[in-house]
Amino acid sequence: MFRSAIAAFALVLLSAPMASAAPSTNPADMPAGTWVVDKTHASLIARVRHMGLSAYTVRFTDFDAAYVYDPKAPTASKVTATFQAASLDTGNTTFNGEFADKFLDATANPTITFVSTAITPGEGNSGTMTGDLTFRGVTRPVTLDVTFEGYAAGLGGKRSGFSARGVIKRSDFGSTYLLKPPLAMVGDEVELILELEFVKK
Numbered sequence: 001m002f003r004s005a006i007a008a009f010a011l012v013l014l015s016a017p018m019a020s021a022a023p024s025t026n027p028a029d030m031p032a033g034t035w036v037v038d039k040t041h042a043s044l045i046a047r048v049r050h051m052g053l054s055a056y057t058v059r060f061t062d063f064d065a066a067y068v069y070d071p072k073a074p075t076a077s078k079v080t081a082t083f084q085a086a087s088l089d090t091g092n093t094t095f096n097g098e099f100a101d102k103f104l105d106a107t108a109n110p111t112i113t114f115v116s117t118a119i120t121p122g123e124g125n126s127g128t129m130t131g132d133l134t135f136r137g138v139t140r141p142v143t144l145d146v147t148f149e150g151y152a153a154g155l156g157g158k159r160s161g162f163s164a165r166g167v168i169k170r171s172d173f174g175s176t177y178l179l180k181p182p183l184a185m186v187g188d189e190v191e192l193i194l195e196l197e198f199v200k201k
Contacts, residue, residue, distance in 0.1 A: 023150030025125055028071045030151040030160055035198035037065040042196045044083065049187030062087035065196065079116035079129065086110060102177045105136045138173040142166055158200040166192045
């Protein structure tokens, strides 16, 4: 009995440092510097209508992202991201390579990039971020709705979290595979869904 109590007490002591306060939702609490994405806690999902019946969902598995932040000038933050087109995951390995080439032109244009050009605060912790998106060799401005999920410091280091949503037209980037009759099976509008955690360098 005594040994069990000691073991339980030791477990509490060992696990105590793991606990951390709730994340701050005040961006001003986040320290200045460069923040890089934690790939194990991040995802980029794209959804497009298939035959008007479902939102076909894919994700990218190879990407990098970073931003430079100054709490004294938050709207001057610069965000950059790169995604490898060939890392498109449809959930079916038989089709991944074919889809990446036919929709994203992955062989000729292997890297998709995003570079922010403007950040506009909104209500609460939300706002918009506009930037230049490049894929298939075409660059177009896109705007994402962004939510700051919080900042926390603890055993996992200094971390920040963001969610972002946006819609693009793939035809604007020259992606017209299965878009036009008689094989108009895949929609033009693509919904982008990002969930990202960053770690301060």
